[in-house]
Amino acid sequence: MRAIVIGSGVGGLSAAIRLAAMGLQVLVLEKLPGPGGRAFVHRAQGFTFDMGPTVITVPPFLEDLFATGPGDPRLYPDFPKEEGLKHTERYVKLVPLDPFYRLHFPDGTYFDYKDDPEHLKGEIARIAPEDLEGYRQFEAHAKALFQKGFLELGFTHFGSLLDLLKVAPDLLRLDAVRPLFSLVSRYFKSPKTRQIFSFEPLLIGGNPLKVPALYAMIHFVERHWGVHFAMGGTGALVRGLVRKLEELGGKIRYGAPVRRILTKGRRAVGVVLQDGEKIEADLVVSNADYVHTYGELLAPEDRTWNGDWRLKRTRLSMSLFVAYFASRPGGTKGRGFGTTTSSSLPATRSSCGTSSGGRSSPRTSPTTSTSPPSPTPPWPPRGTTPPTPWSPCPTTGAAWTGGGSAPSTWRRPSATWTRRGTSPGSWTAWSTPTSSPRTTSSGP
Numbered sequence: 001m002r003a004i005v006i007g008s009g010v011g012g013l014s015a016a017i018r019l020a021a022m023g024l025q026v027l028v029l030e031k032l033p034g035p036g037g038r039a040f041v042h043r044a045q046g047f048t049f050d051m052g053p054t055v056i057t058v059p060p061f062l063e064d065l066f067a068t069g070p071g072d073p074r075l076y077p078d079f080p081k082e083e084g085l086k087h088t089e090r091y092v093k094l095v096p097l098d099p100f101y102r103l104h105f106p107d108g109t110y111f112d113y114k115d116d117p118e119h120l121k122g123e124i125a126r127i128a129p130e131d132l133e134g135y136r137q138f139e140a141h142a143k144a145l146f147q148k149g150f151l152e153l154g155f156t157h158f159g160s161l162l163d164l165l166k167v168a169p170d171l172l173r174l175d176a177v178r179p180l181f182s183l184v185s186r187y188f189k190s191p192k193t194r195q196i197f198s199f200e201p202l203l204i205g206g207n208p209l210k211v212p213a214l215y216a217m218i219h220f221v222e223r224h225w226g227v228h229f230a231m232g233g234t235g236a237l238v239r240g241l242v243r244k245l246e247e248l249g250g251k252i253r254y255g256a257p258v259r260r261i262l263t264k265g266r267r268a269v270g271v272v273l274q275d276g277e278k279i280e281a282d283l284v285v286s287n288a289d290y291v292h293t294y295g296e297l298l299a300p301e302d303r304t305w306n307g308d309w310r311l312k313r314t315r316l317s318m319s320l321f322v323a324y325f326a327s328r329p330g331g332t333k334g335r336g337f338g339t340t341t342s343s344s345l346p347a348t349r350s351s352c353g354t355s356s357g358g359r360s361s362p363r364t365s366p367t368t369s370t371s372p373p374s375p376t377p378p379w380p381p382r383g384t385t386p387p388t389p390w391s392p393c394p395t396t397g398a399a400w401t402g403g404g405s406a407p408s409t410w411r412r413p414s415a416t417w418t419r420r421g422t423s424p425g426s427w428t429a430w431s432t433p434t435s436s437p438r439t440t441s442s443g444p
């Protein structure tokens with residue numbers, strides 16, 4: 001059987017590895033000149049930049065993927081095991097980060113986020129002692145959400161609306177559907193602790209004022225499996241996934257944009273590339289954004305009216321505003337660049353609300369910078385440490401799209417740092433689907 005996978009991002013490569021292990025003849029089609037998608041590696045003037053993800057949570061899922069071999073019939077990973085990372089280590093070295101994050105506030109205070117509960121209590125005692133009891137209660141609540149939402153529901157197949165309705169009472173009982181920030185505010189009094197324990201959705205483009213409280217489980221996901229960094233950068237992980245796929249007989253074609261998914265009846269039977277080349281297959285998996293897959297790759301006659309209607313109501317905005325910096329050796333002594341991931345959070349709820357819920361520019365958003373643990377040869381190449389600051393702009397309206405609506409393409413370079421006298425690097429806008437009907441673009 002022949003399978004085509006559209007997209008060589010981490011998701012597409014993972015699907016391709018599973019299918020190849022199942023014995024299918026797999027061809028990955030990627031429009032970019034290399035693998036990774038949002039985890040693409042950009043090289044400029046001797047510097048190497050991970051363009052997207054930098055930290056890895058739940059490494060047992062990767063271990064499960066790297067452990068797979070010919071004849072493995074599983075499309076999904078098993079429940080995360082605690083058996084180390086020996087298969088992963090053949091492809092990429094993952095190191096646990098300590099602390100996970102350093103969160104900075106405008107008044108100069110900071111909070112080191114780690115997996116050790118005693119350390120966390122010490123940090124809370126230092127910046128907001130009045131919230132120690134609130135943290136004890138929040139911790140118990142977040143643990144219950146983790147057990148239900150991740151350990152149990154994460155491995156439940158929801159085949160019908162009835163399956164979903166069955167779990168609704170549990171989610172309501174756990175108060176999992178109210179906004180995260182509202183749940184956190186119930187336990188914490190200080191504006192700082194309120195942000196510390198609700199900031200994580202910003203990393204994935206979610207607005208803490210709007211995403212459901214179920215996200216509080218991230219606190220325990222991170223505490224349980226740690227936060228990791230791939231030595232050599234996330235690009236090293238991508239290269240490991242490509243190697244795994246190739247060992248299983250899978251192939252990748254770069255610079256091969258798919259224009260259309262071909263169908264017969266209700267089955268996908270192949271694709272047509274941008275240049276008109278037709279490739280037949282028994283199975284087509286698209287790991288491109290669903291707006292692009294559904295709205296552009298499927299012919300109108302293969303779509304349904306309600307799918308089209310939902311697509312029409314969907315607006316695109318970027319979830320992050322990323323700037324890439326590089327410095328020569330010894331050049332990053334500034335606050336916030338010494339640790340792995342540093343976030344500067346606005347001091348109050350209102351500034352968070354303005355930056356993420358309104359139409360303000362990303363200037364007022366929290367910013368996060370990431371730099372690798374050192375040393376990480378061979379990255380960066382000249383022994384330098386390129387921090388990557390990015391400003392989360394949840395997909396609710398605070399979007400700069402460079403004028404006009406955001407493109408469905410993954411990257412939109414717009415103005416270079418060179419023009420501002422700093423070199424190299426570029427502003428990059430990312431677009432992600434949002435269900436907000438009011439999203440419009442606003443200037444930077």
Ligand SMILES: Cc1cc2nc3c(=O)[nH]c(=O)nc-3n(C[C@H](O)[C@H](O)[C@H](O)COP(=O)(O)OP(=O)(O)OC[C@H]3O[C@@H](n4cnc5c(N)ncnc54)[C@H](O)[C@@H]3O)c2cc1C
Pocket residue numbers: 006007008009010011012013029030031032035036037038039051052053054055056057203256257258259287288289292320322390410430
């Ligand atoms: C700045 C940033 C920081 C992030 N940080 C983290 C982090 O620290 N940790 C974390 O876990 N996650 C992080 N994420 C999220 C993570 O990067 C994504 O969830 C993940 O990379 C998505 O992978 P994917 O394979 O699903 O999609 P993508 O990476 O978007 O891959 C889709 C691929 O499909 C290709 N494609 C699309 N259309 C076509 C077509 N028609 N023909 C051929 N190819 C096509 C694209 O070129 C792309 O390569 C971050 C994201 C960003 C943007």
